Amino acid sequence: LTDMQAALGSSQLARADEGIKRRKEIASVYDNAFENTNVNTPALKQDIGHAYHLYIIQVEDRLGLYNHLRSKDIFAQVHYIPLHLMPYYRNLGHKKGDYPIAEKYYESCLSIPMYPSLEKGEQDFVIREICNYCK
Numbered sequence: 001l002t003d004m005q006a007a008l009g010s011s012q013l014a015r016a017d018e019g020i021k022r023r024k025e026i027a028s029v030y031d032n033a034f035e036n037t038n039v040n041t042p043a044l045k046q047d048i049g050h051a052y053h054l055y056i057i058q059v060e061d062r063l064g065l066y067n068h069l070r071s072k073d074i075f076a077q078v079h080y081i082p083l084h085l086m087p088y089y090r091n092l093g094h095k096k097g098d099y100p101i102a103e104k105y106y107e108s109c110l111s112i113p114m115y116p117s118l119e120k121g122e123q124d125f126v127i128r129e130i131c132n133y134c135k
Contacts, residue, residue, distance in 0.1 A: 022116040023052035026123060030055055030112070033127040039134050040108075054079060055114040059134055062110050068133045069112075074126055077111045 001009075027042075027050075034041050040058035042050075059065050062078070069076045082102040084094035096103065113126055 019116045020051050023114060024050075026114060026116075026118055027052045027055055029120075029123055030057075030127070033131070037131060037134060039130060052114060054111045056109050056111050057130070058105070058108040059110060059130075060108065062108050065130065065133050066110060069126075069129060072125075072129050074113065074129060076113070078106075078109065079111050080106070082106050 031041055034057065038060070042056060056079070066076055066078070082099060083089055084098050085096060085103070085106075112130065113122070
């Protein structure tokens with residue numbers, strides 16, 4: 001660890017609690033907004049220490065929603081391909097169908113904007129566009 005990395009890490013740790021608090025506030029708004037919709041949200045509740053580095057939703061038409069959000073300049077992402085589908089593990093003989101639960105989850109998951117500086121109006125816009133698409 002270089003001195004520069006240590007200094008950066010130290011300054012980030014000083015703000016960590018504030019950032020996590022803000023992420024939990026954002027997650028709570030998302031949780032409430034999607035509660036009675038067909039948008040599935042994380043099963044974990046905030047009182048267990050979740051840091052909400054990502055906020056992942058599950059929808060039936062992930063690609064369609066992804067493209068819709070992109071057309072509105074909302075940048076969602078797909079994270080964490082199932083391990084057994086990565087090239088190294090495919091070379092070891094793993095294939096699609098080996099872990100159907102992980103694959104089903106992966107096919108429907110989408111990370112939506114989640115960062116401490118996300119403003120209320122921006123979050124409201126994200127929620128509105130997701131709900132409009134998923135009706």
